[in-house]
Amino acid sequence: MTTLARVFRRTRSMSPPLLVGAAIIVLMLVCVAAPSALAPYDPLAFDYSALLQPPSLAHPFGADNFGRDILSRTIYATRIDIQIALFATLAPLLVGSLVGLIAGYFGGWPDLLLGRIIDLVLTFPFLVIVIAIVAVLGPGLINMYIAVSVVGWVFYARLMRGEVLVQKQLDYVSAARVLGYGSARILFRHILPNASRPILVYWVTDMALKILLGSSLGYLGLGAQPPEAEWGVLIADGKNFFTQAWWMTLFPGAAIVLAGLGFSLAGDGLADALDVKR
Amino acid sequence: MSATPLLSVKDLGVVFSTPRGALQAVDGLTLDIRPGEILGLVGESGSGKSVTLRAILRLLRGAATVSGQIHFKGEDLLNAPERRMQQLRGGSIGMIFQEPMTALNPVLTIGLQIEETLAAHGLRQGRARRASAIELLRQVGIPSPQSRLGAYPHEFSGGMRQRAMIAIALAASPTLLLADEPTTALDVTIQDQILKLLKRLTSELGMAMILVTHDLGVVAETCDRVTVMYAGRVAETAPVETLFAAPRHAYTQALLRSAPHGGTPRTMLNPIQGQPPHLAAPARGCAFAPRCDFAVAQCSTARPPLEALAEDQSSACLARDRLPPWRAA
Numbered sequence: 320m321t322t323l324a325r326v327f328r329r330t331r332s333m334s335p336p337l338l339v340g341a342a343i344i345v346l347m348l349v350c351v352a353a354p355s356a357l358a359p360y361d362p363l364a365f366d367y368s369a370l371l372q373p374p375s376l377a378h379p380f381g382a383d384n385f386g387r388d389i390l391s392r393t394i395y396a397t398r399i400d401i402q403i404a405l406f407a408t409l410a411p412l413l414v415g416s417l418v419g420l421i422a423g424y425f426g427g428w429p430d431l432l433l434g435r436i437i438d439l440v441l442t443f444p445f446l447v448i449v450i451a452i453v454a455v456l457g458p459g460l461i462n463m464y465i466a467v468s469v470v471g472w473v474f475y476a477r478l479m480r481g482e483v484l485v486q487k488q489l490d491y492v493s494a495a496r497v498l499g500y501g502s503a504r505i506l507f508r509h510i511l512p513n514a515s516r517p518i519l520v521y522w523v524t525d526m527a528l529k530i531l532l533g534s535s536l537g538y539l540g541l542g543a544q545p546p547e548a549e550w551g552v553l554i555a556d557g558k559n560f561f562t563q564a565w566w567m568t569l570f571p572g573a574a575i576v577l578a579g580l581g582f583s584l585a586g587d588g589l590a591d592a593l594d595v596k597r
Numbered sequence: 598m599s600a601t602p603l604l605s606v607k608d609l610g611v612v613f614s615t616p617r618g619a620l621q622a623v624d625g626l627t628l629d630i631r632p633g634e635i636l637g638l639v640g641e642s643g644s645g646k647s648v649t650l651r652a653i654l655r656l657l658r659g660a661a662t663v664s665g666q667i668h669f670k671g672e673d674l675l676n677a678p679e680r681r682m683q684q685l686r687g688g689s690i691g692m693i694f695q696e697p698m699t700a701l702n703p704v705l706t707i708g709l710q711i712e713e714t715l716a717a718h719g720l721r722q723g724r725a726r727r728a729s730a731i732e733l734l735r736q737v738g739i740p741s742p743q744s745r746l747g748a749y750p751h752e753f754s755g756g757m758r759q760r761a762m763i764a765i766a767l768a769a770s771p772t773l774l775l776a777d778e779p780t781t782a783l784d785v786t787i788q789d790q791i792l793k794l795l796k797r798l799t800s801e802l803g804m805a806m807i808l809v810t811h812d813l814g815v816v817a818e819t820c821d822r823v824t825v826m827y828a829g830r831v832a833e834t835a836p837v838e839t840l841f842a843a844p845r846h847a848y849t850q851a852l853l854r855s856a857p858h859g860g861t862p863r864t865m866l867n868p869i870q871g872q873p874p875h876l877a878a879p880a881r882g883c884a885f886a887p888r889c890d891f892a893v894a895q896c897s898t899a900r901p902p903l904e905a906l907a908e909d910q911s912s913a914c915l916a917r918d919r920l921p922p923w924r925a926a
Contacts, residue, residue, distance in 0.1 A: 426659075490700040496656060498687030498714050498765065508713075512704045 337588025343581025350397035358391035362548050371564045381566035383556060389566060393574050396548040400578060403460070403533035403542070403549075404526035410468040412522050415475025420514070422476065423483030424506055433476060440473045449532070450541065458541045467529065478521055482514040489513075520590045527582030534575050550575045602629035602668075603773055603805050604653070609665035611645070611652050611829075620876040622648045624829040624884075626665075627903060630805050632772070635796070637816040637837070638809045639852075640826035641873055646809040649826075650775045654690060655682050669773070688718050691766035695778040697758035701750040707734070707761050708746030714768040733764040738794060756787035760794070767798065774799070774806040780815065792819050813856050817841060822909070825849050828874050828884035831903055835910040843923055845912040847892075848885045850920055883915065891916035 330338060350357060360366075366386035374381045380389035422433040440448070452466035486492060487510060495505045536542035537551025545552055550571040557567025589595075611623040623645040630636045638646045651657050653667055655674065667674040669690065674682070686692075694700040702710060711730040715721055721729055727746070734742030737760040750758055759779060766774060776795065780788035796819055799806050808820060816823050816837065823840045825832040825848065833846035844850045854867045871888040874880055882897040883889070889896065896915055903913040914920075 490694050490696050491702045493656065494692075494694060494700045494762070494765075495702070496686065497654060497692040498717065499683045499685065499769075500687070500713075500717050501683060504713075504717065509702050509705075513702065 334588050334591055336584040337592060340581050340583070340585030340588055343577060344585055347397050347401060347578060347581065350394050351401050354391075354395045354398060358388070358394045360388035360391040362387060362392040362395040363546060364388075371560065371567075373564070374566055380570040381564065383564070383567050384560055389553070389570050392548040392553055393550070393571050396550050396553060396571065396574070397578075399460070399543050399547060399549040400530050400533060400575075403463075404530050404578075404582070406460075406464045407467040407529040407533060408471070408522060408525050410464070411471035411475050411525075412518070414468070415472035415477075416479045416511075416515075416518055418472065419476035419479025419481075420483055420506055420511060423480035424487060424502070424510065430480070433480065437473045437477050440470055445470060446532070446535070449536070450539070453536065453541045458544065460543050463533065463536055463542045467532065471525075471529075474525070475518060475521070479514060479518055482517055483510055486510050486514050516593045517595045520586055520593065520595050523582055523589055524586035527579045527586065530578050530582065531575065550578075603632045603670060604630045604807075605666075605668045606649070606653065607666040607668075609649065609652060609667065610663070611648050611657065612662045612664075614660050614662070618877050621879045622661075622829050622876060623652065624879055626826070626829065626831055628824050628831065628834065630773070630807060633799070633803050633805055634821040635799055635806045635808060635819055637820035637823040638807055638826060639811060639813065639816055639823060641811060643873060643876070644826040645829035646811075646826055647777050648829075650692065650777050650807065650809060653775065654686050654692060684718070687714055687766070687771075688769045689771050690773045690775065691769070691771035692775040692777065693759070693762050693766050693779050695781050697755055697762050697782065700762055701758055703750055706747050706749055707753070708748075710761075711765050711768055714765050718769045720769060729768070730764075733768055734761070736767070736798070737761070737764045738790075739764070755783050756790065759783060759787075759791055763791075763794065763798070767802070770802065772804055774804055776806055776808045778809055778811070781810070781812075788815070795819070813853065825852065828880070829876065830884055831913060832885065833910070833912040833914070834903075835912075836908065839908055839910050843910075845906060845910060845917040845920070846914040847889045847916050847920060848914070849912075850923060851888075851890070853923075883913070889916070891919055 333341070364387065366382065369378060369382040369386035371384055372378055372382040372386070378388050378390065380393060382388055383392070418433060422430040448470055449466045452469060453462055456462035456465060492505060492509060495509050533542050534549065534551030534554070537549045538555045540555065543549035543552050545556065553571035554568045557564065557571070560567055606626060606628050609623055609626040610621070613620045613622055626645070626649060628636070638649065640646050648657065652663050653674065657663060663675060665675070669685070674685070701707070708727070708730050711733055712726050715726050715729060730746060731742045734745060739745055739757060739760050750761070753761060779795065780791050783791060792815060795806065798804065808815070810816060820837050822834065822836050824834045825846065827848050832848045833840070833844065835845070840849065841853065844853060851869045855869055857866055869888055874884050874887070880886065880897070882895070882899055883892070883901050886892040886896040893915065901913045901915045903911050905911045
């Protein structure tokens with residue numbers, strides 16, 4: 320069987336939400352991999368003959384106040400936003416899972432400490448605490464990743480802890496102890512793979528949330544900095560011209576909605592496919 | 598007959614502290630198991646059978662307090678360092694569980710789970726490890742073991758999973774196997790197969806086994822000796838024929854009388870009246886006294902000691918000489 324036929328067979332067994340979500344994510348990954356192949360113009364090139372031009376055949380999404388092509392800028396912006404989706408979730412995923420794993424398995428004072436830290440972080444509204452941290456560190460993508468990671472890991476830790484508490488009651492964990500396995504082997508080889516499904520599902524959904532957060536911060540001038548193309552930055556650029564040039568905000572906004580939809584659908588579909596209860 | 602015991606448990610006590618007070622799950626339990634023999638551990642639910650097994654491997658943690666002495670081949674298990682216990686668990690002492698459905702890791706193949714046990718105990722490498730995994734599966738009667746190595750637990754039936762569990766437990770050639778109701782979750786035909794398999798394996802490998810069960814039929818069929826437990830204490834220990842022919846404890850008699858017998862249709866069963874005592878308040882005297890037909894005043898004030906009788910039998914019953922003559926059914 321050819322690879323293509325195999326891919327086709329796999330996709331046929333996928334549920335509609337998962338399929339649509341995966342298709343949107345694949346589309347965005349193509350934009351990430353080869354933006355120059357898709358974008359008709361250089362996203363940073365000024366064109367004074369096309370200032371604030373409405374959507375047309377030459378500029379399907381219109382042009383901005385410097386004559387830059389919105390379609391090209393939206394495509395190039397995918398790169399930054401997917402980067403946000405990954406970098407803003409990777410450290411929380413790894414650190415949070417590890418902390419949750421250890422706290423859930425060993426209990427005792429690490430567990431108590433984790434519980435208090437989670438309570439503490441949850442007391443603050445998420446966006447407010449992230450903005451406060453970025454305000455201290457200064458705006459920019461790297462600082463945004465740090466801020467999001469400092470807060471975000473507790474959600475993964477909480478989820479993983481709960482899952483480990485369930486898994487460690489199951490017989491196969493007692494069986495592993497009875498067979499003389501050490502704690503590290505039991506934790507990473509036996510509990511982790513069994514406990515990781517809800518975390519993976521949450522991770523995919525969390526990427527949608529982090530894209531929204533990244534563009535919100537970009538819009539507020541705390542995330543990606545102009546002239547870099549990022550959807551939130553594009554919307555912020557467009558807001559001053561909203562009455563004359565609605566296309567400057569509409570299309571990047573639609574891209575955010577599409578990205579959010581894609582990851583949410585993929586997350587939901589994955590939850591169904593992996594039989595994760597939420 | 599009285600060879601040095603492989604495992605000797607003396608005066609074992611297990612107390613669980615719960616929010617509603619202490620529970621005495623095992624109370625002054627004493628038992629010996631000799632090399633190569635099968636010891637049945639019988640009792641009602643909550644009589645402390647499974648807790649005893651877990652205490653032997655020091656698997657109770659947190660809320661449990663364990664007292665007494667446990668010696669395995671002369672080694673003091675209750676005071677051994679955790680590292681040493683890890684070597685013993687799955688090494689010299691194997692254990693199998695009641696629920697083969699959940700005791701295997703669902704995300705690893707059967708072959709990997711067997712090989713992992715070998716790896717954890719530093720036994721064999723690479724190819725040889727794989728070969729012994731196949732050999733173990735063959736030993737427990739799984740057909741075409743080579744092609745089954747890559748199968749996941751969900752692809753196995755209940756009986757097959759229990760066989761796979763046994764294969765994993767046997768991987769490091771233990772000298773003692775703890776079997777915690779290994780057949781309770783299986784249907785009757787499979788039960789019989791698994792029991793025969795365990796019996797065959799113990800004699801082939803010269804391994805001793807403690808078989809926890811509440812099924813007297815299983816005991817009669819499988820065991821060499823039996824220890825009857827009630828409310829966390831030993832009621833009686835005897836060779837299996839002696840126990841069924843001449844029980845010397847009022848509880849054992851009542852238990853045997855309550856079991857259905859084949860061949861005598863339409864007779865009423867004789868249940869033991871009442872409930873087992875609550876473990877929060879251990880009885881001062883004999884734990885069975887409130888339900889016992891032969892109890893005298895002394896039974897509920899002084900705890901009857903476990904006394905050795907003739908023919909390798911011992912019983913903790915003050916009424917043992919006043920029991921009605923027993924005719925084996």
